[in-house]
Amino acid sequence: MCDISVKSNITAKILQVHGHFQRIWGQNGPLYESTKQLIASQSSSAASIWNSTQQAIDLKLEYLQETIDTLDGHLQVVSGRLEMFLGIQYSEEWRACSKKYELQVAHFNRELLDKYSVCRNSLDHIKDHFQEEIVLEANFLSKASQEITELSSTCRIWQLKQTVFNHAGVLLCTVAGIGRINQRMISSLELCDAILLEMSLEDLDTPSCLFYHHLKMEFDEVFAQIELCAMN
Template sequence: MRIELVSWLFLLSLCYVLGQFQRIWGQNGPLYESTKQLIASQSSRAGRIWNETQQAIYERSERLQLAKDTLDDQQRNVSARLELFFDSDYSAEWRACSKKHELQVAHFNRELVDKYSICRNSLDHIMGHFQQEIVHEADFLGRASLEIAGISKACQIWQLKQPGLNHAGVLICTVAGIGGINQRMSASLVVCDDILLEMVQEDLDTPSCLFYHNLKMEFDEVFAQIESCAMN
């Protein structure tokens, strides 16, 4: 998502249109209506951009939270199985079968805790970055539509309905106001896009978490072998 910046060429062309409007339509007020429509369309556009950004933020944050919840569930499953493995109340068959994999399980115990911490920390970092940065930027994007709409009053565009008033000043105020808000929106969207992209990349499919996921599958296979051995 990007917003094109309002250029000075647009300002000059709008001032040129001012002269044409005044020459052709005189006091009928088409310049006022055109400016009013410009503000309304830009305000509506800012609203659409915010709605799209808000939806993207919600989807990414939900995906990240799901990744964290899935990771925590996996580690709880690992912890429960490790407790079973080291339970002294198990049968002689279980102890005999588990003895064969004792070194492997000890290795998994250390590595899974370590890799879980690395993966969890990376997800926590992304969530922290999201909360610190994107919330601030999103707050402005959420206000942008109303701020553009407020230009009508701030720049006193009602003056465009009456001849002999400072029409050029009103137009400069209007275009500069819209351009300033659009520029601020553009900067906010850059920040939001970067963070949202980071939130897409940093999930369970990235190296920091994929290693943990693969290690857990290996552990599950070993544990299944122990269970199968104990039942035979």
């Protein structure tokens, strides 16, 4: 008895859905509804592609910005330590110990700031180059979904509701429009992927940055020696 009741409910729902589609197709016709659904599906797919691409772009930019921020943070530490070397408010022991490294301190004071600037400029150049290259292609991908949606009005798919209009022309306009946008998306996506791959392979440890990091390590060693001297 229960089984018969369940089957009856399912049958009733199927008939209800079938009747619903009959009413839709009776009003607008299956050609219009399927074309509208095609446009919506392609637009949704384009939006999904853009979202994935945007996430990848943002991730690369975030990584690059973190590298720049880390470099800036190191500079603040270096600047603070250089002030300690040259400051007069510190103890006699500290000044006496730092005096032993006076020539090295003078060298670091000049070279560290200079090499930091060169390193920072190289990272800024990489960032600017990446943004300039990707912005054009990414800009199209960001608009592709809307362009596909606009085909509904551009191709006048409302004409598919009525038999008096040229349905073949409407369908050709729609299919050709989707094909054109998809082809442009493929080209843009390939270029974006190539740029992102290049960015992944880009060595952020440029020669100037490597030189700066090496110099900073030497500076840290000297600073540690002065600290040890002042404590004894």
